[in-house]
Amino acid sequence: MAGIQLKNVSKRWGNFVGVDNFDLTIADREFLVLLGPSGCGKTTTMRMIAGLEDVTEGQIIIGDRVVNGLEPKDRDIAMVFQSYGLYPNMNVYENIRFPLKVRKVDPATHDDRVMRAADMVELRDFLHRKPAELSGGQRQRVALARAIVREPNVFLMDEPLSNLDAKLRVSTRAQIKNLQHELQVTTIYVTHDQIEAMTLADRVVVMKHGVIQQVGTPTQIYDRPANTFVAGFIGSPAMNLMEGHLQGGVFTGDHVRISGLPGPDGPITLGFRAEDASVARTDGETEITAPVYTMELLGDATMITVKARGSMVSVKAGKEYRIEIDETVGLHIPAAICHLFHHETGVRLDP
Known part of the structure; x- marks a missing residue:
C-alpha cells in the first residue's frame, strides 16, 4: 500500500496555468475526492499522478518513490475512466483478465484473480457476455473489476459515474464505497458532483482555477466552508x-x-x-x-x-x-x- 505526496505541483501550458502550486499529502488507504467545476484542474492533477501528463514544477511521491520520471505502467496504479474503455471483441472475462496478460502475471493465477474481482462487483453471471450486451452500469462494473484485478497500490477514478442514470449512480456509488472499504487501497476520485464527494470521501479537496480552496472531511467543509466559493458549491441546495x-x-x-x-x-x-x-x-x-x-x-x-x-x-x-x-x-x-x-x-x- 502507499500514501501519496504532491509537493508544490504545477502544470502550465504556455501562459495558461492548469494547476497552481498543489501541495497535499494523501494518507495510505485514504479515499480522497478532488471536487470542483469543469476546468478547475482536478482531472489534470489526477493525470499527473498517473503519469499521463508531465509535471511542470514540483514532485509527486507514491510510497517512498519520486515518480515524476516514471512511465504510467511503472507507477503501480490502476485507473477507471468516465468512458469505460472496454475491448468490444472480448467478453467480460477477457476484459477483466487483460491487465494480467499485459503485465505477464503468472497465468496460473489468472482465473482465481478474475473470479475474485468479478465477485466483488457481482459480475460472475455475465463473464461470457460482450460489452455490447451489457447495460451502462454493468460496463462500469467491468471497468472497476479490471482495475481491482491488478491489485495496485493506488486507484485513480476519473468521474466514473457520469455516464450513468440517477438510480445507477446511487447503487454504483455505494458499491465503490464498499469496495474501497474492503480492498483498503489508496483511492483518488475526481468528480464535479458534490453529493458524490460528500458520500464517498474521507477527505475532500475543493478546487477552483487550479488552486486548492479547502481540504477537509465532508463534515468540516459542509459545516465551516473556507470561503464563499466553497459555501456556494457544497450543499443541495x-x-x-x-x-x-x-x-x-x-x-x-x-x-x-x-x-x-x-x-x-x-x-x-x-x-x-x-x-x-x-x-x-x-x-x-x-x-x-x-x-x-x-x-x-x-x-x-x-x-x-x-x-x-x-x-x-x-x-x-x-x-x-x-x-x-x-x-x-x-x-x-x-x-x-x-x-x-x-x-x-x-x-x-x-x-
Whole structure:
C-alpha cells in the first residue's frame, strides 16, 4: 500500500496555468475526492499522478518513490475512466483478465484473480457476455473489476459515474464505497458532483482555477466552508449567500435584519443553509419577510424560495407545508446558524 505526496505541483501550458502550486499529502488507504467545476484542474492533477501528463514544477511521491520520471505502467496504479474503455471483441472475462496478460502475471493465477474481482462487483453471471450486451452500469462494473484485478497500490477514478442514470449512480456509488472499504487501497476520485464527494470521501479537496480552496472531511467543509466559493458549491441546495451591512452585531439589508452576529462593522456577506432556517409566522419572530418566489415539493420537505435584496433565499419547511407564489412569508434565521464572509475576498470570518 502507499500514501501519496504532491509537493508544490504545477502544470502550465504556455501562459495558461492548469494547476497552481498543489501541495497535499494523501494518507495510505485514504479515499480522497478532488471536487470542483469543469476546468478547475482536478482531472489534470489526477493525470499527473498517473503519469499521463508531465509535471511542470514540483514532485509527486507514491510510497517512498519520486515518480515524476516514471512511465504510467511503472507507477503501480490502476485507473477507471468516465468512458469505460472496454475491448468490444472480448467478453467480460477477457476484459477483466487483460491487465494480467499485459503485465505477464503468472497465468496460473489468472482465473482465481478474475473470479475474485468479478465477485466483488457481482459480475460472475455475465463473464461470457460482450460489452455490447451489457447495460451502462454493468460496463462500469467491468471497468472497476479490471482495475481491482491488478491489485495496485493506488486507484485513480476519473468521474466514473457520469455516464450513468440517477438510480445507477446511487447503487454504483455505494458499491465503490464498499469496495474501497474492503480492498483498503489508496483511492483518488475526481468528480464535479458534490453529493458524490460528500458520500464517498474521507477527505475532500475543493478546487477552483487550479488552486486548492479547502481540504477537509465532508463534515468540516459542509459545516465551516473556507470561503464563499466553497459555501456556494457544497450543499443541495447551496448555501444562501446575501450581501449586506453589519453594524453593532446587526446585519441589515432589504427585507433582512439579523441580530446577535459577532463580526466587524461594515459591508459583509452572510450565509446560512436552507435546512438550518425555518418558516415562521409573519407576526412572530422573523429575520426575513418577503414574497414567495417559488415552492417546490421534494417529498421529504417543501422548499420555499423568496427574493430578498436581489438574492434568492431558500428555506426547507415540513413536507406538509403549502403556500402560494407571491404570498408573503416570514423566515426565522437565528444568528447561531449564520456564516460570515469578507465582502471582497469571500474568505470566512471566524467569530
